Amino acid sequence: MKPPKFEYVRASSVGDAVAALDEHGDGARILAGGQSLIPMMNLRLARPTHLIDITRIPDLDRVEEQADGVVVGAAARHSEVEGSEVARRVCPLLPEALKLVAHETIRHRGTVCGNLAHGDPHSELPAVAVALDALFTIAGSSGQRQVPATEFYFGPFMTAVGPSEMVTAVKFPAIPKSAGYAIAEFARTHGNFAVAGAVSIIELDAGGAVRRAAVSLFGLASQPLRASQAEQFLLGKIPTPEVIEKAAAAALEGVECSEDMHGSAAYRANIGRVYAARVISTAVARANGGEPK
Numbered sequence: 039m040k041p042p043k044f045e046y047v048r049a050s051s052v053g054d055a056v057a058a059l060d061e062h063g064d065g066a067r068i069l070a071g072g073q074s075l076i077p078m079m080n081l082r083l084a085r086p087t088h089l090i091d092i093t094r095i096p097d098l099d100r101v102e103e104q105a106d107g108v109v110v111g112a113a114a115r116h117s118e119v120e121g122s123e124v125a126r127r128v129c130p131l132l133p134e135a136l137k138l139v140a141h142e143t144i145r146h147r148g149t150v151c152g153n154l155a156h157g158d159p160h161s162e163l164p165a166v167a168v169a170l171d172a173l174f175t176i177a178g179s180s181g182q183r184q185v186p187a188t189e190f191y192f193g194p195f196m197t198a199v200g201p202s203e204m205v206t207a208v209k210f211p212a213i214p215k216s217a218g219y220a221i222a223e224f225a226r227t228h229g230n231f232a233v234a235g236a237v238s239i240i241e242l243d244a245g246g247a248v249r250r251a252a253v254s255l256f257g258l259a260s261q262p263l264r265a266s267q268a269e270q271f272l273l274g275k276i277p278t279p280e281v282i283e284k285a286a287a288a289a290l291e292g293v294e295c296s297e298d299m300h301g302s303a304a305y306r307a308n309i310g311r312v313y314a315a316r317v318i319s320t321a322v323a324r325a326n327g328g329e330p331k
């Protein structure tokens with residue numbers, strides 16, 4: 039199937055892209071890797087009149103280390119981040135998560151920021167960004183602003199990006215060497231979007247009790263969820279299997295799971311709990327040096 043007719047605009051700077059968004063209004067959309075947008079156009083789920091290509095903007099494909107994290111520019115492709123020495127060293131959860139995103143061919147074209155800006159509730163990366171407290175930089179005609187990942191998602195495919203704005207970069211905070219991290223998901227086949235999944239980062243103190251816990255869930259509701267009840271429950275406790283089970287149950291408290299052809303709300307809640315326990319357990323094992331990072 040072919041997409042409906044559209045005008046192609048190649049932006050040579052962020053200012054150019056933002057001006058084109060302003061000029062063409064509601065009909066304009068940023069084109070990054072095209073791996074979500076073009077299929078949606080082919081299926082007539084989106085009918086933009088103007089596509090603003092940002093992939094040739096100089097320096098927008100950077101994957102660069104900053105004192106306390108790694109910054110991924112809006113044109114950096116999944117595969118570039120997955121293979122980046124900086125990303126693996128500073129924030130190894132990111133390349134680990136990327137291995138679960140789609141297939142290699144799609145990862146060669148799709149971008150990390152495009153994935154995050156698309157806001158699919160079944161995507162892995164938004165849950166990674168939420169667990170890590172990543173920071174989005176958004177540019178518009180009135181300048182730049184920064185939005186934390188926990189305030190970026192509002193609902194399915196709904197984000198803090200305004201109609202004449204674009205994400206220019208996302209900063210993922212560094213994961214300390216002593217921390218354990220994990221992502222796991224249930225998908226019907228490898229490379230498909232997850233039915234549901236979970237992400238965790240755990241740091242332990244010298245006595246083996248949890249000093250810092252981050253847990254997020256994806257595929258359960260209309261947006262990625264930060265499981266703060268689970269995090270609070272874990273803090274200060276020795277993470278025994280029983281404690282981890284209880285934390286995973288707490289992660290699902292008050293969550294209204296969605297349902298679709300892949301599963302009922304109860305089924306999703308069960309998968310969410312099982313995968314929350316699995317990622318916390320793996321992160322704890324890694325924080326204890328029990329598994330290769």
Ligand SMILES: Cc1cc2nc3c(=O)[nH]c(=O)nc-3n(C[C@H](O)[C@H](O)[C@H](O)COP(=O)(O)OP(=O)(O)OC[C@H]3O[C@@H](n4cnc5c(N)ncnc54)[C@H](O)[C@@H]3O)c2cc1C
Nearest residue numbers: 068070071072073074075140148149152153155161205230
């Ligand atoms: C068969 C298949 C399987 C897939 N499986 C998965 C999967 O398992 N997990 C997963 O997470 N993804 C999956 N994807 C989606 C893939 O990861 C996409 O690459 C990604 O979601 C979108 O990135 P993109 O760069 O291709 O964005 P595009 O398709 O170019 O854009 C997507 C949307 O985001 C907007 N956008 C893009 N960049 C910006 C920006 N910088 N600022 C503001 N708005 C922007 C666009 O306007 C558009 O609305 C799959 C795709 C396919 C085709």
